[in-house]
Amino acid sequence: MAVYKTFQPQDALAYAVAHTSLFEGLDPATLSCSEIGDGNLNLVFKVSHPSGTSAIVKQALPYARCVGESWPLTLDRARIEAEAMLIESELCPALVPTIYHYDAGMAVTIMEDLSDHVILRQAMVAGEHFPRLIEDMARFLADTLFFTSDLYLDQQQKKARVAQFINPELCKITEDLFFLDPYCDHERNNVYPGFETRAAALWHNEALKAEVAELKFRFLTEAQALLHGDVHAGSIFVRQDSTKVIDAEFAYYGPMGFDIGSFIGNLLLNFCGQWGLMAAEDQRNAYRSGLLESIDQLWSGFAERFSEHLSQSTRDPSLNTLRWQSRLLRGIWQDTLGYAGCELIRRTVGLAHVKDLDSIADEQRRLQAAEQALILGEALVLQRHELDNMADVLAMLVDKVRY
Numbered sequence: 149m150a151v152y153k154t155f156q157p158q159d160a161l162a163y164a165v166a167h168t169s170l171f172e173g174l175d176p177a178t179l180s181c182s183e184i185g186d187g188n189l190n191l192v193f194k195v196s197h198p199s200g201t202s203a204i205v206k207q208a209l210p211y212a213r214c215v216g217e218s219w220p221l222t223l224d225r226a227r228i229e230a231e232a233m234l235i236e237s238e239l240c241p242a243l244v245p246t247i248y249h250y251d252a253g254m255a256v257t258i259m260e261d262l263s264d265h266v267i268l269r270q271a272m273v274a275g276e277h278f279p280r281l282i283e284d285m286a287r288f289l290a291d292t293l294f295f296t297s298d299l300y301l302d303q304q305q306k307k308a309r310v311a312q313f314i315n316p317e318l319c320k321i322t323e324d325l326f327f328l329d330p331y332c333d334h335e336r337n338n339v340y341p342g343f344e345t346r347a348a349a350l351w352h353n354e355a356l357k358a359e360v361a362e363l364k365f366r367f368l369t370e371a372q373a374l375l376h377g378d379v380h381a382g383s384i385f386v387r388q389d390s391t392k393v394i395d396a397e398f399a400y401y402g403p404m405g406f407d408i409g410s411f412i413g414n415l416l417l418n419f420c421g422q423w424g425l426m427a428a429e430d431q432r433n434a435y436r437s438g439l440l441e442s443i444d445q446l447w448s449g450f451a452e453r454f455s456e457h458l459s460q461s462t463r464d465p466s467l468n469t470l471r472w473q474s475r476l477l478r479g480i481w482q483d484t485l486g487y488a489g490c491e492l493i494r495r496t497v498g499l500a501h502v503k504d505l506d507s508i509a510d511e512q513r514r515l516q517a518a519e520q521a522l523i524l525g526e527a528l529v530l531q532r533h534e535l536d537n538m539a540d541v542l543a544m545l546v547d548k549v550r551y
């Protein structure tokens with residue numbers, strides 16, 4: 149195994165030339181490389197040739213990029229990310245970039261360059277629509293969650309997978325940022341000026357904190373399936389005819405509803421943000437209705453496909469009972485709502501914000517959009533046991549949100 153060294157662009161270029169056949173026959177002097185990362189944790193280099201041949205070299209730093217060396221972080225996250233993406237690409241080859249090479253020692257993965265796609269967050273902030281996105285994400289979620297669980301895997305194999313994806317440091321980030329910080333006066337929080345009193349209300353909402361404790365405990369203990377672990381709008385690349393899920397370094401065995409809820413939470417963050425992003429009211433209302441339809445289709449697409457897998461591919465006969473399977477799906481639904489609520493709350497007052505809210509230029513509108521995100525987040529967490537179906541959720545949403 150190679151000895152780790154943090155790459156400069158010329159190192160990433162040389163590494164890509166040495167470890168893939170992509171640039172064979174090309175004069176290395178005609179290749180270029182720049183660091184293009186904009187995420188919170190890692191370096192991302194793009195190596196390219198004028199002919200159009202290119203690759204992405206992603207390298208983990210021994211610390212969190214967004215904070216610096218004062219926040220050390222395991223390099224093992226690069227192994228976890230590459231191995232999780234390889235499993236995802238076996239299950240959903242069209243929905244994950246091709247991995248050309250990975251090296252746990254150098255904490256490097258070389259993968260397909262998706263520069264012909266755009267990051268979903270950017271596109272949604274601009275109010276763009278992607279016709280394939282929801283069907284593709286329903287498929288990605290149903291297939292990765294079902295086929296990595298005890299419903300499908302042999303019990304020895306599943307336990308080996310749980311061990312392979314023990315990811316304590318990255319899980320700790322989620323445990324803190326999702327379930328701890330927003331509910332206390334934590335120094336990591338990032339609260340908009342003028343929003344302090346509203347944020348402080350979370351710290352004293354005992355009913356909410358009890359429900360968040362329940363969701364956190366499930367995140368800590370429910371090893372249901374191999375989660376991607378960070379399905380936010382910055383982890384999805386889109387094109388009109390294609391969807392690709394990246395950045396699986398938070399992968400671990402956890403509750404299925406966490407991935408589904410994280411994604412729905414991000415659609416709802418955009419829904420709230422549009423209050424201040426899209427000026428024309430008619431256009432905004434139409435776009436927001438489309439987002440609600442998408443959430444509806446996402447859950448029904450997921451539930452339909454997951455149910456098909458349950459009936460056709462459940463291997464353990466003792467798990468093959470309709471009565472229990474419908475209870476399982478009900479539990480995933482309730483978790484989905486709860487984790488969607490947590491995502492809305494943590495992205496509004498916690499450390500890691502989103503452009504859907506932060507980029508609203510008008511301060512009053514930004515605070516109003518943030519308020520909507522908290523109201524929806526709280527309602528989803530608190531009411532997740534009473535909201536029986538998506539019609540109930542959408543009715544609650546329309547009732548609570550400012551149009």
Ligand SMILES: Nc1ncnc2c1ncn2[C@@H]1O[C@H](COP(=O)(O)OP(=O)(O)O)[C@@H](O)[C@H]1O
Pocket residue numbers: 184185186187188189190191192204213245259260261262263267382383394395397
């Ligand atoms: N396969 C890829 N193709 C093109 N650009 C990529 C690719 N992977 C990452 N990027 C770019 O790098 C950015 C950060 O990548 P990401 O995997 O989210 O890093 P981090 O782990 O630091 O969050 C993305 O927003 C995107 O701009």
Ligand SMILES: CSC[C@H]1O[C@H](OP(=O)(O)O)[C@H](O)[C@@H]1O
Pocket residue numbers: 187188189212214321322325378380382383395499500
């Ligand atoms: C200090 S990590 C904060 C936040 O960032 C991660 O996302 P990404 O690296 O894709 O930007 C993850 O959502 C973490 O919660």
